[in-house]
Amino acid sequence: MPDAIAIQPFFHPPTGTWSYIASRGSDAVVIDPVLDYDAGDGRTGTTAADVLLAHLDSQGLRLHYVLETHAHADHLSAAAYLTSRTGAQVAIGAGIRAVQAHFANGFGLRVDDPAFVDAFDRLLKDGDVLDAGELRIEVIATPGHTPDGLSYRMGNNVFVGDTLFAPDVGTARCDFPGGSVEQLHNAIQRLHALPDDTVLWLCHDYPPAGRAPRAWIPVAESRRDNTMAAARIAADAFHAARRARDATLSPPALLRPALQVNLRGGRLPAQDRR
């Protein structure tokens, strides 16, 4: 009988981010790794990423891919750090080119700058399949929060990025450039239509006081209980509620440093290395 898929979650309290190592046998992928960042002094750190490397090492796992669910605007990605240590490749949704195009001017780059063009090894689209040794990864396009949003399905596990949050929190915002409440609603419908034994693995949790962070939600619970996007909530009502909520939100604190690094595949801008 083939090995089962093993999933190890890692929580990053400063940003409320879940990162994961998914493996089957000795083959592994990392989903959404975090680079530590101190906004006070502008320094990055690798404490969180080194925990991932230590786990890979201690379990004898070979890292094939770092999988980004989207261009994160609230934390920096450790993708480039991990690939520099392991030789793994970085994959993200093909919609990243649209996100790069939007921000290129603000970062003093053109969209055809090698810092953008060469930032990722694989640009994925809906229906693509990645083989990481024994681990088979199906790509489900889930745009709406960002145009490059992807979910990664491995057996009955789906890593949903920011498409869905825990049921008591709801969903991610849709007011970033290229965001769409209609697309996010459609993406959620696709995820909620998956079989009942599906487990949704979150990219973030922001638990209210007294509740521990949750990494995974049974799809049936999300479908039934999500406060913004349960199956009983009509599309129009979701669109209106999401737009109303987004109108009250401030930009993420780390928006500019996060995108400046994440649109480059997790690399710092050259001038910051001098």
Ligand SMILES: [Fe+2]
């Ligand atoms: Fe996000």
